Amino acid sequence: MDAKTFDAKSLLDTLFDKSILFKTGVDGLYGRSGVFEDVIERFERLVTSIGAPDKATRIHFPPGMSRATLEGSGYMKSFPQLAGCVHSFMGGEREHAQLLGMMAAGEDWTELQQATNVVLTPAACYPLYPTVAARGPVPDDGVLFELSSYCFRHEPSKDPARMQLFRMREFVRIGTAEQVCAFRESWLERGKAMIESLDLPCEVDLANDPFFGRGGKMMANNQRDEGLKFELLIPVTSIEKPTACLSFNYHRDHFGQTWGLKFADGSLCHSACVGFGLERVALALFRHHGPEVEAWPASVRDTLWGN
Template sequence: MNTMTDAAALAAAQPDEAAAPTFRDELLAKGILIDTGENGLYGRSQVFEDVIDRLNVAITHLGADQQPEVLRFPPAMRRTDFEDSEYLKSFPDLAGTIHSFCGNDAGQQRLLRCLDDAMAKSDDDRDDEWMSQQKPTRVVLTPAACYPIYPVMARRGPLPAGGRTIDVLSYCFRHEPSLDPARMQMFRQREYVRLGNAEQVMAFRQMWIERGSLLVTLLNLPVDVDLANDPFFGRGGKIIADSQRAQALKFELLIPVANAQSKTACLSFNYHMDHFGAIWKIGCEDGSVAHTGCVGFGMERITLALFRHHGLDVNAWPDDVRAVLWGDTKARVAHGLAGANA
């Protein structure tokens, strides 16, 4: 994962250019990203969204031969499913819950008085006393696009002999505010998720390491796939992270985005073993516990990498990159796959 999380880290990476505009500054000045006043929370311009849309088309063609089932979920999931996922055991600092007012008329009056007091102060000095009237709802913000899939698959019963492949896309939330534009609090993940036996899932992951690298190569971006681990929380997190690396469960495709000295994880290739299968009792046809794996495309991060390496004017991007995104995308992807399989 990209380790830059604040302005100090960004400045440290460019000590001789502290006064120079950062990549984030350039994106905001050009109107490609829209500043909301909250670090890691941005509006997107039409140009940015157009690139996202074109990338999605390319990714669809890249996985079309797998005949995935296409599922789309809102960026929220049932709280009980979230609790079952064990996400809070590993990443409590990243989770986002959804609260709402559940009081009576008297409670609303207390809320409004507290809100009036808060609004009398400047933004940075406001207190959050009015939020004492809020209570947790039955939904939470989705931390990863694949999370809503597993309980749905479990309710269907045993997997077919060939397992299942799911194509999913969702906005996700992680509470890690940052000035690094590639580390957003709200962002999109496009994933292909595989459910089946260990051999099927491992073959799937290897295939997508190759295909993800192919896509990035077609986009004229640098390819660097490396062993990785998730940012597990707490004192025990290092032990879990070391175990994850020792078992080679996670690989990331890294591309410089915020600056040339640091690399950002833009694609992730994950093997969960039977973790989710055991939690939700997802079974294979032979009665064994299903294994799962996924490839995750960080849609904003890949888009930012394109702007970083090819410039802020999409019309001036290299012809071969524009041909992939705005030309005959299907043919370009098919030609790349044929060359990789030759």
């Protein structure tokens, strides 16, 4: 994996050849080797240890979440193209026979399925906000959570850094504008130092979410104008277009308004989150330090496996 072959295809092929990732027949869905998982586990430990002084409450939500919660979040306004809704067969024996007949004939049998109450979680923090709101008023010094979940985004790609099912670890701060901005600021510094301790080249830049359509272009422009999103970028499958591996987001009172997150005096809470794309960080490590983890630089091995 030298500079001449710095592209998505060669990285993915190398990972397949070395049995670090395994094909499943669908772009963006891969099996992971024990070594790959070990790298992710070690990186998660590093994240948790750096965040430990903040004493976050850990919650692990499953990769499927309430459809009603996703609908209420406004996700379909901004990212309808990325969402995934779980459908299941709910018919009787007659419909079952029809389904098998259609399948055998190579016809589209999925129309015999109906939407369930489950959607695939698009970001680790989406199930959190209504959970916090249901607990009543947010205390004056705010709250902090550490989350981890598999997430789904419908964007099939041969770029291994753009998987359809991937893990995201997140810290989410809910509180006053000052509290959540201070939180984001501290992670902008800590995140960069953390990635540099893994001997990876990186830069932090202003960013925007992939909002849908032309209207989304406007939302993206606004998001940039207001400096609401920053990303930590590492070259993984391209030098020119480095991959966002960490993101630092200030939501203002968007989720406060959406879910009625309030302090005891009735004022709306603001929120911010820092997200770690776990597969992307692992891919960056394999890309820059090679497929054999035993051969990674001693300082990197010490940071990940040292304790």
